[in-house]
Amino acid sequence: MAVIGPWCCRRRGQERRGPRSESAACFIMVRSLFTPIDEKLCVSLSLSLSLPAGATLIPVFLPLTVLYLLSVCRSPGASVLQWPPPLPPTAHLLDPVAPVIIAVWVALQGFLYLLPVGKVSEGLVLRDGTKLRYPINGFSALCWSGVLLGLCLWLGMPLGYLFDLIIPLAVCAIATSYLLALYLYIRSFWAPNHALALGGNTGNPLYDFFMGRELNPRIGRFDLKYFCELRPGLIGWVVLNLGMLMKEVELRDSPSLAMLLVNGFQLLYVSDALWNEEAVLTTMDIVHDGFGFMLAFGDLAWVPFTYSLQAMFLVVHPQTLSPLAATGIVLLNGIGYYIFRKSNSQKNQFRRNPTHPSVANLETIATATGKRLLVSGWWGFVRHPNYLGDILMALAWSLPCGVSHLLPYFYLIYFTVLLVHREDRDARQCRAKYGLAWDTYCRRVPYRIIPYVY
Ligand SMILES: NC(=O)C1=CN([C@@H]2O[C@H](COP(=O)(O)OP(=O)(O)OC[C@H]3O[C@@H](n4cnc5c(N)ncnc54)[C@H](OP(=O)(O)O)[C@@H]3O)[C@@H](O)[C@H]2O)C=CC1
Numbered sequence: 194m195a196v197i198g199p200w201c202c203r204r205r206g207q208e209r210r211g212p213r214s215e216s217a218a219c220f221i222m223v224r225s226l227f228t229p230i231d232e233k234l235c236v237s238l239s240l241s242l243s244l245p246a247g248a249t250l251i252p253v254f255l256p257l258t259v260l261y262l263l264s265v266c267r268s269p270g271a272s273v274l275q276w277p278p279p280l281p282p283t284a285h286l287l288d289p290v291a292p293v294i295i296a297v298w299v300a301l302q303g304f305l306y307l308l309p310v311g312k313v314s315e316g317l318v319l320r321d322g323t324k325l326r327y328p329i330n331g332f333s334a335l336c337w338s339g340v341l342l343g344l345c346l347w348l349g350m351p352l353g354y355l356f357d358l359i360i361p362l363a364v365c366a367i368a369t370s371y372l373l374a375l376y377l378y379i380r381s382f383w384a385p386n387h388a389l390a391l392g393g394n395t396g397n398p399l400y401d402f403f404m405g406r407e408l409n410p411r412i413g414r415f416d417l418k419y420f421c422e423l424r425p426g427l428i429g430w431v432v433l434n435l436g437m438l439m440k441e442v443e444l445r446d447s448p449s450l451a452m453l454l455v456n457g458f459q460l461l462y463v464s465d466a467l468w469n470e471e472a473v474l475t476t477m478d479i480v481h482d483g484f485g486f487m488l489a490f491g492d493l494a495w496v497p498f499t500y501s502l503q504a505m506f507l508v509v510h511p512q513t514l515s516p517l518a519a520t521g522i523v524l525l526n527g528i529g530y531y532i533f534r535k536s537n538s539q540k541n542q543f544r545r546n547p548t549h550p551s552v553a554n555l556e557t558i559a560t561a562t563g564k565r566l567l568v569s570g571w572w573g574f575v576r577h578p579n580y581l582g583d584i585l586m587a588l589a590w591s592l593p594c595g596v597s598h599l600l601p602y603f604y605l606i607y608f609t610v611l612l613v614h615r616e617d618r619d620a621r622q623c624r625a626k627y628g629l630a631w632d633t634y635c636r637r638v639p640y641r642i643i644p645y646v647y
């Protein structure tokens with residue numbers, strides 16, 4: 194097996210080292226999934242999984258992981274530690290109804306995105322000094338989607354059919370993300386230099402296809418990355434959850450408490466993302482990352498089909514929850530959500546208007562860029578309080594599924610790896626941006642995500 198050194202590329206005299214995207218988190222995730230089977234094999238696999246081998250293998254490995262998880266989730270054993278079963282026959286992978294559902298869904302979300310409702314916000318300043326404008330109407334798209342789904346249910350449409358169709362739907366979503374990524378890669382060659390992302394232009398076609406060359410690809414005023422990040426996949430996730438709930442009603446006459454909790458928690462999370470849609474304009478994905486296969490696949494296939502695994506698991510593996518356990522889980526989700534929301538809002542408020550009364554009294558340190566860093570409040574507790582809240586919520590989403598299977602904890606494991614990697618990537622970017630001030634911040638706030646642990 195050829196081992197290709199650390200990720201490193203030279204372009205215009207610059208050297209960049211180290212993994213720079215969630216793809217590295219994927220490598221680690223692959224390792225953590227297979228560790229019990231053969232640690233040595235996985236260590237050498239992950240060593241060899243570097244540029245460009247990683248960029249070649251991940252677009253094959255991740256879609257297969259989605260199909261594998263969905264098949265295992267529907268099987269009676271639901272064991273992720275078994276040897277992967279053969280792929281289902283083609284007849285089970287494809288269904289003519291699936292592309293119709295996906296096309297109608299994406300078209301509906303596109304229509305709702307273009308509706309002239311809600312305000313229009315400006316993104317951060319781009320390299321050419323301009324700012325892009327984005328519609329802030331995601332929450333209204335969620336509400337309209339809810340109204341239309343309610344209408345479908347009222348008309349007697351069997352939403353539980355989504356459970357039966359899940360694998361063909363995932364195949365279609367994966368195919369759509371491949372086509373989209375290919376389109377994005379080709380069109381990026383017509384984009385001006387200043388519109389390209391700094392990370393996805395190594396000249397290696399596979400790596401650039403994977404990372405994405407163009408930063409904010411648009412068709413007219415339709416921003417493809419912003420649309421995909423928050424609409425079809427994220428709202429699709431809660432629709433799939435609802436489908437699982439309806440399937441449970443079909444099978445057992447009423448939804449279980451566990452299913453209601455999972456649906457409720459995840460609906461709260463998605464609603465929160467869309468309610469605070471403007472905050473997404475300052476996330477790494479929108480500001481730094483190109484739009485390529487990783488984000489297209491992540492948004493359109495990974496999020497809806499792996500984030501809904503807990504609800505799908507509950508259809509086949511019903512769980513009984515005692516009122517005490519349910520109360521504890523609701524409390525855990527509430528605490529996680531509180532930390533997540535309060536810390537995200539505090540930073541957003543501080544970045545938008547540092548003199549606002551809610552943040553004006555917080556202790557800060559100055560940086561050479563003119564921006565200040567918070568060293569008290571949530572951001573003085575740990576360096577990423579928002580990640581801590583997110584991880585607590587992820588745990589609360591898995592616990593209703595009991596502790597007999599590992600599969601419902603897939604999201605928690607994947608997400609922890611993703612956030613640990615994301616924290617590391619952000620720390621490197623902040624170190625480069627703020628220099629000594631960042632070191633001072635790190636000394637003042639020694640823990641990254643979990644106080645006294647990490
Ligand atoms: N469910 C999911 O699949 C995922 C969810 N998430 C969630 O998305 C949310 C956003 O996360 P993400 O975009 O990764 O990063 P953050 O929202 O944590 O933003 C990091 C940025 O915040 C600023 N910052 C860091 N420390 C300070 C400080 N002390 N004072 C002021 N500003 C500071 C820096 O930017 P600057 O100084 O330039 O302003 C830094 O680059 C999180 O809640 C995360 O959990 C993320 C990924 C996946």
Ligand SMILES: CC(C)=CCC[C@@H](C)[C@H]1CC=C2C3=C(CC[C@@]21C)[C@@]1(C)CC[C@H](O)C(C)(C)[C@@H]1CC3
Pocket residue numbers: 215219255422423427462465466473476478487488490491492495496
């Ligand atoms: C394995 C793989 C292909 C990983 C790709 C990573 C993406 C799935 C995630 C990267 C950042 C994301 C964010 C959200 C969803 C997952 C992805 C796309 C997010 C929209 C979820 C809701 C949150 O409230 C959020 C809006 C802060 C968040 C933004 C980042």
